[in-house]
Amino acid sequence: MxxxxxxxxxxxxxxxxxxxxxxxxxxxxxxxxxxxxxxxxxxxxxxxxxxxxxxxxxxxxxxxxxxxxxxxxxxxxxxxxxxxxxxxxxxxxxxxxxxxxxxxxxxxxxxxxxxxxxxxxxxxxxxxxxxxxxxxxxxxxxxxxxxxxxxxxxxxxxxxxxxxxxxxxxxxxxxxxxxxxxxxxxxxxxxxxxxxxxxxxxxxxxxxxxxxxxxxxxxxxxxxxxxxxxxxxxxxxxxxxxxxxxxxxxxxxxxxxxxxxxxxxxxxxxxxxxxxxxxxxxxxxxxxxxxxxxxxxxxxxxxxxxLREESPMIDERNAIDISRHEITAIEPFGVAIQPAEPGQQISDISVESLRSLVRKHHLVLLRGFDSFGNADELSTYCARWGTVSEWPFGTVLELVEHDDPEDHIFDHSYVPLHWDGMYREQVPEFQVFHCVTAPGRHDGGETMFSNTTEVLAHADSETVALWSKVTGTYRRKMEYYDSVTVSPIVTAHPDHDTPVIRYNEPTDAADTDFVNHPDLEFSGLPDDLLAQVHSSLRAALHDRAHRYSHAWQSGDLVIADNYTLLHGRNAFTSHAGRHLRRVHVLGDPPLDNPGLLR
The missing domain is CATH 3.40.50 (Rossmann fold)
Known part of the structure; x- marks a missing residue:
């Protein structure tokens, strides 16, 4: 031939x-x-x-x-x-x-x-x-x-x-x-x-x-x-x-x-x-x-x-605006910004500059700024980033321990890695977390973020090929939704070709203290190979080369790239006073949830 x-x-x-x-x-x-x-x-x-x-x-x-x-x-x-x-x-x-x-x-x-x-x-x-x-x-x-x-x-x-x-x-x-x-x-x-x-x-x-x-x-x-x-x-x-x-x-x-x-x-x-x-x-x-x-x-x-003239996303004025402050790298990914002098307002920093940093580094921490006195101020600020997700409770979720929780997010337990919006009609591009009150230094409660693009970049081709064969079906019922979503473990960033991971880390079904287990089902491989997938994936996602655990301080504002990262929470001491507020900001255009079945 x-x-x-x-x-x-x-x-x-x-x-x-x-x-x-x-x-x-x-x-x-x-x-x-x-x-x-x-x-x-x-x-x-x-x-x-x-x-x-x-x-x-x-x-x-x-x-x-x-x-x-x-x-x-x-x-x-x-x-x-x-x-x-x-x-x-x-x-x-x-x-x-x-x-x-x-x-x-x-x-x-x-x-x-x-x-x-x-x-x-x-x-x-x-x-x-x-x-x-x-x-x-x-x-x-x-x-x-x-x-x-x-x-x-x-x-x-x-x-x-x-x-x-x-x-x-x-x-x-x-x-x-x-x-x-x-x-x-x-x-x-x-x-x-x-x-x-x-x-x-x-x-x-x-x-x-x-x-x-x-x-x-x-x-x-x-x-x-x-x-x-x-x-x-x-x-x-x-x-x-x-x-x-x-x-x-x-x-x-x-x-x-x-x-x-x-x-x-x-x-x-x-x-x-x-x-x-x-x-x-x-x-x-x-x-x-x-x-x-x-x-x-x-x-x-x-x-x-x-198009006669192509201008960069961040103009010179915005670049000067953000460069006035102290910007340092976070290991293994992300950047931290601290004010050049006391009394600086988060709202004074260009949103365009911050948005560019989040898309490039996947996480931005603003620490030491005068921030927000109440939930309404936080929601108003987030609206400058884009369309804010509406929930039955409004736009701001109060993440605080309940006395008799009906779901694990309102308990003090570990929360497995997942992506936000997986059970909603639209998936947010940005998560905005504001720490109202931090737990004690030794009380735990760190929010974990795993950089899935780095996980895939560092994994060998055989392992990625194995992960790519698996699709997860996720079911969860709580106060705000009763939904089923389906997603391949290895998929693509919605705005470009970069591979990312969409995965809800399985919980231990025998753990009776965990409140409201999600119903998870994975297909595409025999059971023995699925066990290998979960083991290797969990090890890679929690490897310190890919995972950042944020220890909260009161007043912290963290903005995270939900399209790329998975996130979860370490357990914390009950009644430690941990209180976060969270807002979801949709992309432009908003990303309709591609995997939602109901």
Missing amino acids: HTSKAEQIIALILSHRRRSKGGIQCPAAPCPNCMGPHLARLSRFIEDGIPVEFVLPAFPVKSPNLNKVLGPLPDKAEEIAVQFLDEICARIGQLYPPGARITICADGRVFGDLIGVPDGDVDSYQSAMATLLATVAPTTLRLFTLDDAAAGSTPEMLRRRLDQEFGESLTDLRQEVKQHTDTRTMYLGIVRFLVEDRMGPGHQGTRSALQRESRERAYGVVARSRAWGRLIGRHFPEAVRLSIHPQPCGSTKLGILLGETPDNWLTPWHSVAVLRRRGFVLMKRTDAEKVGAQLVFENGKPSHYL
Whole structure:
């Protein structure tokens, strides 16, 4: 077989790959595991001396959310993606003269009823895409739609026939989502998009209701996507399969990015093109406008945005503002800030400066400042950081020992490592803790923070691969919620590709003094290997190279990165007077809980 030439072609595709953030990661680049499933198929084209055929299910229809896109028709975002695919074919032609062709399997008709887009909008988008391909890449790209599979049928008949001939059991799919990390990752990404697409201007109804509906519809999207894939396989049995979804190591599909983007899931039909000094990048429309990009028209129609000047997140004034104070590193991570002189107010420090420090160092301690006289003052300050989470009790949780606690957070016991918001509709980016009264020096009660990015960076690849196979299902009932959430242990930071750990440390079921044990279930490996996972994970999370235990002093303010860290609490002496206040601040945009089932 012509494996050398085939390997070169696959390596070219993999250089633009859309990586899966969970699951098993590639041991090398280019990865032999990722090349393996495609070598024989590619080699057959080369042996016959004919163009390599690829299929790419993509370009369905524009998102209906005008906070993300300019309108219902293809624009510069699609144009640069088509140019990119045409360039890929040209570069393959330099390696292999017969070249390559890509059939874009536009699937707007497939999903229109599930994503809430009228078939008329699908018609307009498909027609405009056909014109774009004929103009930009007439010899390398072509369009295939569900309409082509059964000409003359209505959209409803087409979708019904697709489900009947190629569909699968939603019951089996639900079980697969629970048990398999890669399926779960794809499902959660689709839930996120379904919520975002309906949360545009004019949306009526609550976000929580929309999230519940989207979690249900996402199963239909996954099932329909697979049915569409099977139909494509029937029509193009020899073609090499590309995908716009992130793919795990060794997948039978090659995940491919269609443009530079800060988000591994962002696509041209969910974004706008923004022209910067370094070229085009895909962004959500509101994000482009937020950084001052200007709308550009071509042929009288909105086309893309132009960002003339890219300014840093922290301006010079803010940098000077924070540098007036004493800033020292905390081991093994975080920074501590103390006032340059007595009487300084926390509220005088630039929130932008502090936010940047937390995102970079994951934890910031402010000690020695005049802080907050009551809970209302703390809540008002936190509102400067962003949207503050609302709870049945308000925005400020009083963490103080109860005489007859109904949950362990109100007891004086150890609290296992976990992440906040795991049982809520939205996961906060920042936790703000204010110490009203500290326990005695030898009374315990330290808050523990574990840096999960460092845990993963220092673990060997075999251990990370083992952890990546496990998914946790967490159930907890207390005064403020009765919820179930599911998450792979190794997943991705919601704002970038950095792997993080989402894990609720198991409690000892035999410990009858522990109040309100959570119900935890872990799947993906046999019991003996699960025990190994828990043992190695606990050792790594509590290793002093990764864990910081904060001994409280009255007046301390700690701001922590909830997207990256896990946190817990050491037990403390009963009636030691430990009193903290905690506020959750949501990210921008808020992170809808990807794993919440109810």
